[in-house]
Amino acid sequence: MFLSQQKYATEVLDRAGMLNCKPCRTPVDTDSKLSADGAPISDSILYRSLAGALQYLTFTRPDISYAVQQVCLFMHDSREPHLSALKRILRAEAEYRGVANAVAETCWLRNLLRELHTPLATATLVYCDNVSAVYLSSNLVQHQRTKHIEIDIHFVRDLVATGAIRVLHVPSRYQ
Secondary structure, three states: OOOOOHHHHHHHHHHHOOOOOOOOOOOOOOOOOOOOOOOEOOOOOHHHHHHHHHHHHOOEEEEEEEEHHHHHHHOOOEEEEHHHHHHHHHOOHHHHHHHHHHHHHHHHHHHHHHHOOOOOOEEEEEOOHHHHHHHHHHHOOOOOOOOOOOHHHHHHHHHHOOOOEEEEOOOHHHH
16 A cells, blocks of 8 residues: 655645746754744744644654654744744645655666666765765664654665665755
8 A cells, every 4th residue: 555645745845836936955944943033924824734634644754743743842832943844844745755756767778778778786876965865765674753644655665675776865965
């Protein structure tokens, strides 16, 4: 059984007007802490709606649970910094999904080459600027915070374990 909330997540991004925004590396800004300071937001109903939608997404995206919990603490009195944090979560679509997509394309090309009687003897290198995504691709031990993540994680791990793919870190400035 495969559970996906991709359509729902896309609808949430559309409601927030953030379909074409650039993704963030992490859903939370580690340099700042949310407080009750800041100017009140103009549309508190939209804030509560988006925060609630993000809560629902945590069922299949446990990686955003902490960040969502932090913005939900301020649903009763939302301020501009809280809205910024909420928008950051909406932009922190998992880098891992990008790795999984690249690996899927790589598998297709590897299979095509094999059918053309030109199989690759070495692993295909996939580069990612997110250290967590690189770690998850090769860590075969299940951790509490990743045990419910979608099938992407297992797909990539299996290919890394067989030696067909290697996921390597590359700093963002070199991409």
